[in-house]
Amino acid sequence: MRPEAAPADPFDLRARRVHEAEGRGRRAFALFQAVRHPGPLVWIAPAHIPELPMLRGLPRGVGERLHVFRPVGETDLLWCIEEALRAAPVSLVIAEPEKPLSLTAGRRLQLDAEAGRTTGIMLIRGDAGSNATETRWNCEPMASTAADSTLHQWTLNKNKKGTIGSWILNWNGASAAVHMVSEARQRHEPADTAP
Template identity: 55%
Template sequence: MENQSTPSALALSDVFRLVPNRMHEAEGAGRRGFAVWQALRHAEAPVFWVMPAYQPDLPLLWGIPSALGQRLHLVLVRSETDLLWSVEEVLRAGSAGLVIAEPEKPMSLTAGRRLQLAAERGHTTALMLIRDGAGSNACETRWHCAPRPSDGRVAWHEWRLLKNKRGAGGCWTVAWDGLRETEAVVAVGG
């Protein structure tokens, strides 16, 4: 039940949407789930996921919604330099709806700013899945995403907005099964 000081579920859902044409970051054990949620919201546009080829835990492509799997392009790179270059080039090209990347090292302010400029120039949104505390000051928003105990039917997530250049942060507990485009915000915290 909502009280009058709590925004509607629709307004809260809008809080989770990334500002277009900007670079954003997500950290925490639930960052990949947050990335899939974001990718589902980029309609029919291609989604590029850039990550090191030697990373042992690649996304399970058969475990994502088929509508996303049909437009997902997995780009495996050999080095951190190749990862940043690939992300910048895809952003600048303007052919993707969302570019997700998993850098292993903290990004410098220069690297973050280059990605921010490429996102603006190519009218594309970037979501960097970073290690905890490895963010860049150039990002528009930074999210901490953590899985919560499940009830066996639906997965629970805590999505905390740590940094927001356009407003306040916040913390939400979200029920989302990982497949549908809908979610239920069940608790709002500070």
């Protein structure tokens, strides 16, 4: 078995697989991925959670493609996730399970993603990940002095097919473009010119 080459873009999620995002910035990470995935999008959140994506506040082009499902109960939520992942026209499935996924449930979701040729992102709470997930991201917003954007730190903690890492980036929430922020004192500094 040949190892896969690392993607040129560290934020490219492997297709036909289910990934996880945790942390306070997990929804921003999901919206960032929604911008990058053309085609129909599905967001599945439990019926009792008050926070929903506001269609007019979403990045351009996402609201028109987004379908929101609000199942009652964890069993119905998992059923919705499985059905959405198996639906071939769907490009990306974003789901917010309340309980940790078992290894069996996580493996079933991976098989569903493969069958439907769909990418999935589970927005999990801390330490609620499944061992079957392809990648796990920790996403945290950071303080920023810019008025038009927010700095993010996205850390890849688990990756079955590659390396892990951490990135600080600036995303304005409008497009799929990000600007990487250099580590402190890692910027190009001009050479000292002593007189």
